[in-house]
Amino acid sequence: MASPLKCDICDKPATVHLTQIVNHKVHKVDLCEACAQAKGVTDPSGFSLADLLLKASLNPEPASPTGLRCEQCGFVPEDYKKTGRLGCPHCYEALSGLVGPMLENLHKGTAHTGKVPERALARKELEERLQTLESNLKTAIDAERYEDAAKFRDEIMQVREQAGLPSA
Numbered sequence: 001m002a003s004p005l006k007c008d009i010c011d012k013p014a015t016v017h018l019t020q021i022v023n024h025k026v027h028k029v030d031l032c033e034a035c036a037q038a039k040g041v042t043d044p045s046g047f048s049l050a051d052l053l054l055k056a057s058l059n060p061e062p063a064s065p066t067g068l069r070c071e072q073c074g075f076v077p078e079d080y081k082k083t084g085r086l087g088c089p090h091c092y093e094a095l096s097g098l099v100g101p102m103l104e105n106l107h108k109g110t111a112h113t114g115k116v117p118e119r120a121l122a123r124k125e126l127e128e129r130l131q132t133l134e135s136n137l138k139t140a141i142d143a144e145r146y147e148d149a150a151k152f153r154d155e156i157m158q159v160r161e162q163a164g165l166p167s168a
Contacts (some may be wrong), residue, residue, distance in 0.1 A: 005017070005030045005094055006030065007030060007031050007032035007035050008029055008030050008031065009031065009032075009035045009039075010027050010034070010035055012032035012034070012035075013032060014030035014031055014032055015031075015032060015033050015036070016030070016031040016032070016033065016036040017029075017030050017031075017033055018031070018041070020106055023079060023082065023083065059127060063084075068094065068097060068098060069094065070086075070087055070088065070091045070092070070094035070095060071094060072087075072090040072091075072094070073087035073088040073090070073091065074087070075087035075088070075091050075094075075095070077095060077098050079093065080098065080099075086099070108152070126162065126163045127161060127163075129159055130156065130159050130160070130165075132154050132162075133155055133156045134152075134156060135158065136148075136152050137149055137152035137153060137156065157160050
């Protein structure tokens with residue numbers, strides 16, 4: 001009969017066995033009941049398997065040759081090259097030397113601006129055009145340039161009709 005597994009922390013017989021697969025590598029942790037309770041394994045709200053596996057791992061990951069490493073999840077550039085994904089939101093800052101130039105080449109910039117629906121963009125342009133025309137109309141009236149004011153008034157009516165807005 002095989003000998004029972006021992007706790008990775010105190011060498012008592014293990015009754016709790018945890019397994020996690022990260023980047024195709026299997027990490028196993030065996031704990032006795034006392035160590036499992038002390039580490040919060042029995043309390044789902046306070047338990048972090050990742051933290052426990054990182055502390056109990058006998059074979060830690062080698063350091064990145066570039067020296068870049070995410071302090072939150074331990075991701076290194078080599079992990080990104082293997083998976084094509086980052087480990088957590090903090091990786092964007094920690095690995096910015098690697099990620100920044102790639103984002104600049106892939107996108108129009110490095111800040112996410114989102115998309116605007118075409119109809120909303122057209123409506124915004126019409127609203128801006130109306131504001132400009134109304135300002136020009138007021139300036140023309142104040143300067144007593146009534147012919148210009150009439151042109152601005154007519155153009156405002158056209159834009160309002162185009163936008164489906166009631167005449168003012």
